[in-house]
Amino acid sequence: MDECVIRASNLAKWFGEGEARTMAVRDANFEVRYGEMLYIVGPSGSGKTTLLSMVSGILKPNGGQVTIEGRDLWAMHDDELADLRLRKIGFVFQDYHLFPRLTTLENVAIPLILKKVEWNEALRRSMEYLEIVGLKDRASLQPVKLSGGEQQRVAIARAIVGQPDILIFDEPTASLDGDTGRKIVEFVKTRILNEKRCIIIVTHDSRIYEYADTILRMEDGKITGVEKNNLHEK
Amino acid sequence: MSGIFKIALRLLVNDKSKFTALLVGITFAVFLMVMMLSMFTGILAKSCAPVYNIGARIWVMDPAVNNTISSIPMPDYVLSTARSIEGVNYAVPLYYGGAQVKLKDGTFQNVTVIGLDDSTLFGRPELVDGKIEDIFAENAFLVVKDAEYAKLEYPKVGTEFEINDNRGVIVGLAKVASSGLFGVPTLYTTFNRAITYIPSSRFTTSYVLIEPKNPSDIPRIQREIAKIGYEALTSEQFVKKISDFYTFKTGMGMNIMLMTAISFIVGLSISGQTFYTFILENLDKFGAMKAIGAKGRELISMILFQAFFTSLVGYGLGVGIASTFMTIAKLRLPEYAAQMTFGILGFALLMVLVIAGVSSYIGVRKVLQIQPFDIFRG
Numbered sequence: 001m002d003e004c005v006i007r008a009s010n011l012a013k014w015f016g017e018g019e020a021r022t023m024a025v026r027d028a029n030f031e032v033r034y035g036e037m038l039y040i041v042g043p044s045g046s047g048k049t050t051l052l053s054m055v056s057g058i059l060k061p062n063g064g065q066v067t068i069e070g071r072d073l074w075a076m077h078d079d080e081l082a083d084l085r086l087r088k089i090g091f092v093f094q095d096y097h098l099f100p101r102l103t104t105l106e107n108v109a110i111p112l113i114l115k116k117v118e119w120n121e122a123l124r125r126s127m128e129y130l131e132i133v134g135l136k137d138r139a140s141l142q143p144v145k146l147s148g149g150e151q152q153r154v155a156i157a158r159a160i161v162g163q164p165d166i167l168i169f170d171e172p173t174a175s176l177d178g179d180t181g182r183k184i185v186e187f188v189k190t191r192i193l194n195e196k197r198c199i200i201i202v203t204h205d206s207r208i209y210e211y212a213d214t215i216l217r218m219e220d221g222k223i224t225g226v227e228k229n230n231l232h233e234k
Numbered sequence: 235m236s237g238i239f240k241i242a243l244r245l246l247v248n249d250k251s252k253f254t255a256l257l258v259g260i261t262f263a264v265f266l267m268v269m270m271l272s273m274f275t276g277i278l279a280k281s282c283a284p285v286y287n288i289g290a291r292i293w294v295m296d297p298a299v300n301n302t303i304s305s306i307p308m309p310d311y312v313l314s315t316a317r318s319i320e321g322v323n324y325a326v327p328l329y330y331g332g333a334q335v336k337l338k339d340g341t342f343q344n345v346t347v348i349g350l351d352d353s354t355l356f357g358r359p360e361l362v363d364g365k366i367e368d369i370f371a372e373n374a375f376l377v378v379k380d381a382e383y384a385k386l387e388y389p390k391v392g393t394e395f396e397i398n399d400n401r402g403v404i405v406g407l408a409k410v411a412s413s414g415l416f417g418v419p420t421l422y423t424t425f426n427r428a429i430t431y432i433p434s435s436r437f438t439t440s441y442v443l444i445e446p447k448n449p450s451d452i453p454r455i456q457r458e459i460a461k462i463g464y465e466a467l468t469s470e471q472f473v474k475k476i477s478d479f480y481t482f483k484t485g486m487g488m489n490i491m492l493m494t495a496i497s498f499i500v501g502l503s504i505s506g507q508t509f510y511t512f513i514l515e516n517l518d519k520f521g522a523m524k525a526i527g528a529k530g531r532e533l534i535s536m537i538l539f540q541a542f543f544t545s546l547v548g549y550g551l552g553v554g555i556a557s558t559f560m561t562i563a564k565l566r567l568p569e570y571a572a573q574m575t576f577g578i579l580g581f582a583l584l585m586v587l588v589i590a591g592v593s594s595y596i597g598v599r600k601v602l603q604i605q606p607f608d609i610f611r612g
């Protein structure tokens with residue numbers, strides 16, 4: 001079996017036409033393996049979010065190919081793609097995007113509800129994941145009552161509740177203080193990552209680089225370097 | 235209930251201020267629409283009360299007549315012509331006019347006087363006191379015991395009074411199916427007494443009432459009456475003529491329609507606007523759900539559910555408040571005219587569904603437009 005979960009080849013994306021055309025990503029090639037924690041880093045506007053969106057089935061590339069476990073992502077219909085995201089990919093957005101009018105527990109349950117898991121069963125399973133992220137006692141609160149780091153953990157619980165193979169984080173530490181950010185990433189690395197999963201993190205935050213297995217450097221839409229991080233490999 | 239509807243319901247109901255504003259908008263619109271239309275229906279029904287109470291199949295009248303009280307007297311040959319038409323079982327004259335009754339304290343009270351054909355008493359009311367034969371006695375009148383009865387100071391059998399400088403005596407108390415619009419008491423007497431007691435022009439017949447042998451004779455009767463320049467209407471046609479008159483030829487109908495339209499527009503804008511803000515506020519979350527893997531139709535069904543749920547709850551509240559209001563009003567005011575019909579309820583429901591449809595259409599468009607990528611970029 002191919003140990004690569006995600007393979008991106010010759011990916012290209014541009015916005016606008018003619019004079020106004022900007023190349024957001026050009027000729028991007030990389031792969032992600034099970035058990036790997038991959039970072040995409042680079043200056044603002046270098047195309048990190050664009051690249052991340054193309055490999056997670058959210059933004060259609062103008063050229064190139066993405067395969068997930070061998071299946072051509074962008075050859076799928078919209079509904080098929082939505083299903084694949086629901087079943088295989090967990091997202092943690094930069095500003096979390098939790099529903100303010102739902103409880104923490106209900107927010108976590110949303111992917112299960114979309115998978116048509118029965119309501120009470122969905123809540124029961126979501127509670128387990130709230131426990132994993134250490135927020136069991138916050139289950140019935142609305143997200144606004146939680147601190148930034150706690151909301152981040154709720155978002156993580158929501159991303160992993162459906163047991164996806166691929167986890168996608170965009171700037172997970174951008175709105176957290178250094179200490180909280182480190183703790184979250186450490187938690188993700190030690191508790192969430194396993195040999196059946198891979199995690200892609202987009203970040204600016206050099207304080208968390210030490211947790212990466214691989215770091216992709218981007219500049220001006222191009223991947224300019226790939227570093228394997230051996231710091232923590234004992 | 236499927237899970238996404240539970241989520242949709244919680245999103246909606248937990249946003250208490252918006253949910254309340256939505257409900258108030260719709261409830262208010264439904265309440266006003268139902269009240270306006272019920273009132274108007276009630277008024278129309280009352281304006282047609284004599285047609286129902288007399289109960290004739292065909293009414294012959296001057297074509298210019300457009301409601302029962304403004305009858306135009308017709309010459310006697312109309313009656314004889316009517317009697318000679320083939321297919322007429324019988325035809326009788328009816329007097330319908332106004333008079334003044336002088337009360338004990340010397341004040342006057344307007345009354346409606348209905349004069350029934352002397353030989354048949356066709357169109358006579360049901361008596362609750364007295365005997366119908368007594369209507370032929372000297373100066374005899376029947377009084378209708380309805381909401382206006384009190385204005386004659388509760389006359390009883392034997393009560394004497396003065397009517398247009400003639401003496402009158404009550405010989406019976408009657409009841410009728412529906413009471414009139416104009417707030418005046420009704421007296422019945424014979425046709426001949428009516429035309430002698432009440433000053434009138436050369437012509438005396440207000441209406442000729444016809445009973446056809448067969449329903450199939452009606453068109454011929456109508457044609458023959460039309461030949462002599464008069465109009466023969468079935469009771470349904472007469473009711474429609476009166477209703478059309480009030481609806482289209484008086485300010486009343488237009489005003490009611492305008493008010494109904496305004497209520498609708500106010501309801502639509504309050505709830506449409508609130509629903510739009512509600513969707514906008516949750517837009518990035520709907521976008522996040524899309525990224526997570528919600529399909530377009532799932533988001534659409536959530537929004538439709540929210541819009542129609544609110545609308546139907548508002549509809550129920552509006553109708554409930556309107557009917558409570560009318561019930562109380564009827565207990566307090568015997569003459570209160572409002573009548574809630576299934577037609578009105580259906581119409582209000584339709585309008586509410588339009589409100590829900592428009593509101594959700596805007597929401598659905600917004601939600602379908604958002605790109606998960608924009609959510610991602612923040």
Ligand SMILES: Nc1ncnc2c1ncn2[C@@H]1O[C@H](COP(=O)(O)OP(=O)(O)OP(=O)(O)O)[C@@H](O)[C@H]1O
Pocket residue numbers: 015016022023024042043044045046047048049050051611
């Ligand atoms: N929808 C869009 N329309 C036009 N240009 C866009 C659009 N999305 C991205 N771009 C452009 O593409 C380039 C890459 O954007 P992207 O958001 O991927 O950068 P980034 O590396 O994630 O930056 P940041 O670190 O600031 O999030 C930028 O120049 C950006 O202006």
Ligand SMILES: [Mg+2]
Pocket residue numbers: 048049050611
């Ligand atoms: Mg970005």
